[in-house]
Amino acid sequence: xxxxxxxxxxxxxYSAPRTRLGRWLVEPGADVPAEVRPMLLAGxxxxxxxxxxxxxxxxxxxxxxxxxxxSAPFLLWAAYETILGAVRLYVLWHARRNAPLGLRTHxxxxxxLALMWALGVGYGSFVGLLSRDWLIAGITTISAAxxxxxxxxxxFTAPRLCTAMVVVSFGPAAIGAAMSGRWELWIxxxxxxxxxxxxxxxxxxxxxxxxxxxxxxxxxxxxxxxxQLTGLANRAGLERAITGWQHREDRRGPLAFFYLDxxxxxxxxxxxxxxxxxxxxxxxxxxxQALAPTxxxxxxxxxxxxxxxxxEADRGGTLGRAExxxxxxxxxxxxxxxxxxxxxxTSIGIARMPDHGHDLARLMSAADAALYDAKGRGRCRAVIxxxxxxxxxxxxxxxxxxxxx
Numbered sequence: 001x002x003x004x005x006x007x008x009x010x011x012x013x014y015s016a017p018r019t020r021l022g023r024w025l026v027e028p029g030a031d032v033p034a035e036v037r038p039m040l041l042a043g044x045x046x047x048x049x050x051x052x053x054x055x056x057x058x059x060x061x062x063x064x065x066x067x068x069x070x071s072a073p074f075l076l077w078a079a080y081e082t083i084l085g086a087v088r089l090y091v092l093w094h095a096r097r098n099a100p101l102g103l104r105t106h107x108x109x110x111x112x113l114a115l116m117w118a119l120g121v122g123y124g125s126f127v128g129l130l131s132r133d134w135l136i137a138g139i140t141t142i143s144a145a146x147x148x149x150x151x152x153x154x155x156f157t158a159p160r161l162c163t164a165m166v167v168v169s170f171g172p173a174a175i176g177a178a179m180s181g182r183w184e185l186w187i188x189x190x191x192x193x194x195x196x197x198x199x200x201x202x203x204x205x206x207x208x209x210x211x212x213x214x215x216x217x218x219x220x221x222x223x224x225x226x227x228q229l230t231g232l233a234n235r236a237g238l239e240r241a242i243t244g245w246q247h248r249e250d251r252r253g254p255l256a257f258f259y260l261d262x263x264x265x266x267x268x269x270x271x272x273x274x275x276x277x278x279x280x281x282x283x284x285x286x287x288x289q290a291l292a293p294t295x296x297x298x299x300x301x302x303x304x305x306x307x308x309x310x311x312e313a314d315r316g317g318t319l320g321r322a323e324x325x326x327x328x329x330x331x332x333x334x335x336x337x338x339x340x341x342x343x344x345x346t347s348i349g350i351a352r353m354p355d356h357g358h359d360l361a362r363l364m365s366a367a368d369a370a371l372y373d374a375k376g377r378g379r380c381r382a383v384i385x386x387x388x389x390x391x392x393x394x395x396x397x398x399x400x401x402x403x404x405x
Contacts, residue, residue, distance in 0.1 A: 005085075022111050026111060029207075029211075032163075033215060035218065041107070044157060045096060045099070045105075058147065061396070062077045068133065069131055069133065077120065081331075085117075088113045089331045091109055095107070103269065114165060115168070121144050124144065128176070130143065137180075143179055145277060148169045151236075156203045159207050166200070170196060174193065229300070256310040257352065257367050258325065259305070260346045262305075262344050263379045265280065265281075265329075268280055291321075292308060293311070319384065326345070330343070340346070348371065348383070349371025349374055349382055358384060
């Protein structure tokens with residue numbers, strides 16, 4: 001679950017490797033932000049067209065080679081590719097099924113199997129070149145070169161794994177050419193390293209480009225859904241949070257919508273200036289963020305107006321939390337620059353989903369009416385709109401009492 005970022009639903013994630021080798025292979029680099037890493041890991045499980053094409057190609061090529069040369073090296077290769085292909089398909093299916101459920105995806109096995117497959121590709125080109133059959137040598141070598149290219153374009157999100165797969169998939173071709181006894185094939189000895197180096201450069205470039213793109217997209221998304229002054233969600237982020245809550249399969253109870261308007265902020269802003277007012281808003285935002293429960297969202301929707309979403313809140317819990325919010329904002333002074341200390345309060349209007357609607361506009365309308373009622377009752381009060389013609393009021397300055405009208 002995310003908290004306070006405008007999204008309160010759980011996204012599909014692939015579990016990180018648990019073994020030292022697995023972690024080393026998928027490590028994207030020390031300079032990659034933590035929030036980008038899950039996306040890079042998920043990239044290893046995507047681009048299914050290349051995955052299925054690679055599995056089919058190696059099985060088909062090994063089958064043709066073993067049919068033409070039914071000797072132990074080729075028969076073992078065909079059996080290896082067939083069994084490994086079936087296992088890889090199962091592990092991929094299992095991982096893609098478990099990821100949306102938040103279950104373990106056995107990433108270590110998936111990564112090691114990918115490396116084993118690449119090694120099988122390299123083995124095929126090696127024995128193909130040693131067969132002294134021009135047709136088989138050509139088919140296996142071309143296949144290995146093509147697979148190395150496909151590996152680079154599918155797995156570049158994990159540069160270490162990708163580089164290792166590329167090297168073991170096509171590197172053996174150079175060794176096989178050198179051992180083939182045919183001088184014509186020696187051209188592969190310098191060509192293969194050059195090709196591998198070119199793929200390594202492409203892998204690094206694609207990886208850096210993707211990381212920068214993801215980081216830029218996340219920053220643009222953050223700016224679009226967060227208030228620049230306080231860092232809380234803005235109106236767009238609030239709408240996203242409400243939509244996310246509606247799509248949660250594990251939600252229980254209503255969603256409480258706290259609509260806050262600060263008491264006394266205008267006087268501080270007018271007396272001490274806009275810089276002091278901005279500083280005060282940031283401090284209020286920090287206190288409100290600390291009050292956001294797991295799965296909740298704190299937002300600023302303009303001026304000195306804030307919203308707090310509280311999921312799974314019953315009526316008694318809603319009223320109690322309203323008192324705590326008022327106390328947190330009003331009971332402690334705010335220290336501004338130049339030794340200035342100020343005290344403000346807040347009034348709260350509360351709506352509930354689904355009682356008062358399923359979208360931001362309806363919740364805002366109901367909460368705004370309750371807020372107007374709270375303002376009319378005095379400073380630091382909360383009013384919850386429980387029904388169209390019913391209001392329950394809470395006075396935080398005195399022992400809690402509820403009245404209905």
